Amino acid sequence: MIFDPNSIDDIIAANASTTPIDGDAPPLLHIDDVSVTFGRPVLRNIRVHIPKGQTIAVIGESGCGKTVLLKTIVNLIEPTGGRVLFDGRNLAKLSERELTRQRLRFGFVFQGAALFDSLSVYDNVAFALRGHFRMDETQIRQVVRDRLLEVGLSTDIIRLKPAELSGGMRKRVGLARAVAGNPEVMLYDEPTTGLDPIMSDVVNELIIGTRRLHKVTSVVVTHDMKSAVKVADRIVMLYPIHRLSPGESQILFDGPPAEILSSPDPRVTQFVRGEARDRLMELSQGDRSLNEY
Amino acid sequence: MESTARPTSISAIGDAVEHALIGIGSIVQFTGSMFLWLLSQRPCHKTVIPTFFQVGVRSVPVVAITGMFIGMVLAVQAYDAFKLMKVESQLGSVINRSMVTELGPVLAATMMAGRIGGAMAAEIGTMKVTEQIDALRCLGTNPIHYLVVPRFMACVVLIPLLTVIADFMGIMAGALVSTTVLRIDSFYYWQHSSSMVGPWEIFTGLCKSLVFGAEIAVISCYRGFQSGAGAEGVGRSATQAFVQSFIAILATDFLLAIFFNNLYLWIWPGEELIDI
Numbered sequence: 305m306i307f308d309p310n311s312i313d314d315i316i317a318a319n320a321s322t323t324p325i326d327g328d329a330p331p332l333l334h335i336d337d338v339s340v341t342f343g344r345p346v347l348r349n350i351r352v353h354i355p356k357g358q359t360i361a362v363i364g365e366s367g368c369g370k371t372v373l374l375k376t377i378v379n380l381i382e383p384t385g386g387r388v389l390f391d392g393r394n395l396a397k398l399s400e401r402e403l404t405r406q407r408l409r410f411g412f413v414f415q416g417a418a419l420f421d422s423l424s425v426y427d428n429v430a431f432a433l434r435g436h437f438r439m440d441e442t443q444i445r446q447v448v449r450d451r452l453l454e455v456g457l458s459t460d461i462i463r464l465k466p467a468e469l470s471g472g473m474r475k476r477v478g479l480a481r482a483v484a485g486n487p488e489v490m491l492y493d494e495p496t497t498g499l500d501p502i503m504s505d506v507v508n509e510l511i512i513g514t515r516r517l518h519k520v521t522s523v524v525v526t527h528d529m530k531s532a533v534k535v536a537d538r539i540v541m542l543y544p545i546h547r548l549s550p551g552e553s554q555i556l557f558d559g560p561p562a563e564i565l566s567s568p569d570p571r572v573t574q575f576v577r578g579e580a581r582d583r584l585m586e587l588s589q590g591d592r593s594l595n596e597y
Numbered sequence: 598m599e600s601t602a603r604p605t606s607i608s609a610i611g612d613a614v615e616h617a618l619i620g621i622g623s624i625v626q627f628t629g630s631m632f633l634w635l636l637s638q639r640p641c642h643k644t645v646i647p648t649f650f651q652v653g654v655r656s657v658p659v660v661a662i663t664g665m666f667i668g669m670v671l672a673v674q675a676y677d678a679f680k681l682m683k684v685e686s687q688l689g690s691v692i693n694r695s696m697v698t699e700l701g702p703v704l705a706a707t708m709m710a711g712r713i714g715g716a717m718a719a720e721i722g723t724m725k726v727t728e729q730i731d732a733l734r735c736l737g738t739n740p741i742h743y744l745v746v747p748r749f750m751a752c753v754v755l756i757p758l759l760t761v762i763a764d765f766m767g768i769m770a771g772a773l774v775s776t777t778v779l780r781i782d783s784f785y786y787w788q789h790s791s792s793m794v795g796p797w798e799i800f801t802g803l804c805k806s807l808v809f810g811a812e813i814a815v816i817s818c819y820r821g822f823q824s825g826a827g828a829e830g831v832g833r834s835a836t837q838a839f840v841q842s843f844i845a846i847l848a849t850d851f852l853l854a855i856f857f858n859n860l861y862l863w864i865w866p867g868e869e870l871i872d873i
Contacts, residue, residue: 378735407736412731420724420729432738
């Protein structure tokens with residue numbers, strides 16, 4: 305049989321972890337019946353427990369609430385129902401000072417890197433170290449250097465501003481900044497979106513490398529199946545609430561990557577294989593609406 | 598028969614009032630949070646110095662030019678009326694008093710609302726849209742402490758100083774036009790001016806500019822934090838920052854004028870504010 309790099313079946317067969325999920329490891333993150341509403345419901349009764357050291361990929365089509373879930377984990381968005389427990393603590397109930405301390409145990413890689421425009425690469429990576437870690441400037445310089453080298457960037461760029469970097473470099477600086485404080489949990493929001501295939505794979509390798517090097521628990525939000533299969537031990541698939549029937553779970557799949565194609569739910573295989581199917585009908589309906597507009 | 602609720606004018610008024618109250622509550626909470634951070638933790642000098650430079654040093658030319666032209670225009674506009682009444686030599690008193698108590702503070706603050714307020718709202722709005730504010734929180738930094746406190750400090754400290762520059766430029770430019778172009782005797786010009794502008798007028802002018810500075814900082818930063826998505830949202834927040842700051846400046850100017858008049862009469866009962 306010939307390996308087809310564009311076939312998700314072959315990619316899963318080649319990359320997916322077949323190791324069963326360790327259900328005995330104590331969960332570091334408990335997402336218990338979390339709901340979020342912004343005028344309309346975005347997340348409904350999401351229940352996911354993430355053991356220490358696991359890498360979980362949250363997949364799903366645009367608008368299904370993946371990023372909202374990720375931001376709810378660090379309490380950037382407060383859940384309207386349910387709770388998120390991190391290491392036994394409900395982040396939404398903590399004082400500002402304690403919440404800040406707990407947030408430093410997370411590293412967040414934002415979709416657009418979210419580097420501070422007014423600061424240089426060096427100051428971006430050193431940002432959290434200056435305020436919260438008892439380090440002198442020599443130690444900070446050493447950490448910045450190490451983190452940049454870890455993500456494959458030369459220290460020649462430390463004086464550059466984010467606007468002077470390419471998309472891939474920005475993502476890597478964002479990763480270096482996120483791991484600078486030695487977090488226990490890494491959160492990645494669409495880490496490969498907008499990158500060329502080679503740079504996407506570089507970022508995937510960096511996610512795997514970061515996990516191996518820093519022994520972190522990771523949550524990767526993505527709709528890039530190649531990336532999800534490559535980096536994750538476990539995949540959780542969310543579905544947009546407005547497409548669900550009342551009372552139906554928003555999580556369509558929760559299991560190891562190797563099993564995702566054998567899911568009995570056709571919506572899962574449709575997403576994984578990237579098939580339009582019934583959505584083409586919606587496109588023609590949208591076209592009618594446009595004509596009526 | 599099932600009745601369907603239609604929006605009435607009363608419900609629309611109710612919605613508008615509710616919306617306004619939520620807005621007021623939100624800005625009061627924002628200001629309270631800013632003051633708590635201001636009093637509890639000193640901001641980092643790495644954020645304070647660039648903000649002071651941006652608000653202060655970069656604004657000197659525009660404020661100086663504004664003050665200069667106000668002084669010159671006042672001289673030209675008021676001259677004919679004063680000449681009719683044959684009191685041209687009193688021109689200096691009107692120019693200088695207007696500059697120090699009203700036009701200097703109000704127009705310098707208006708210029709700053711346009712130059713600094715819009716920029717602050719746009720910068721913070723862009724940071725919000727590009728998730729930089731979320732990144733600050735994730736890196737253990739409170740965005741109000743990091744972004745708002747230095748801007749507030751810069752506006753409160755530097756807008757009064759910029760107003761002094763505007764006042765000085767207006768007074769000197771008004772004097773120059775009056776004495777050289779309009780041929781008013783320099784001795785009488787300054788003599789009448791000194792009788793109309795004293796420490797009280799300078800004090801009230803500076804107090805006003807301090808309040809205007811605080812308003813510009815709070816409104817502009819708040820609008821930035823409330824910015825909607827995309828370029829349109831950021832643009833709208835910058836416009837709102839200027840318009841709302843401008844309205845706040847004018848409304849507060851009116852209220853402060855009444856307050857300071859009453860304060861003057863309370864401190865010195867029976868004395869007139871204008872003593873010619």
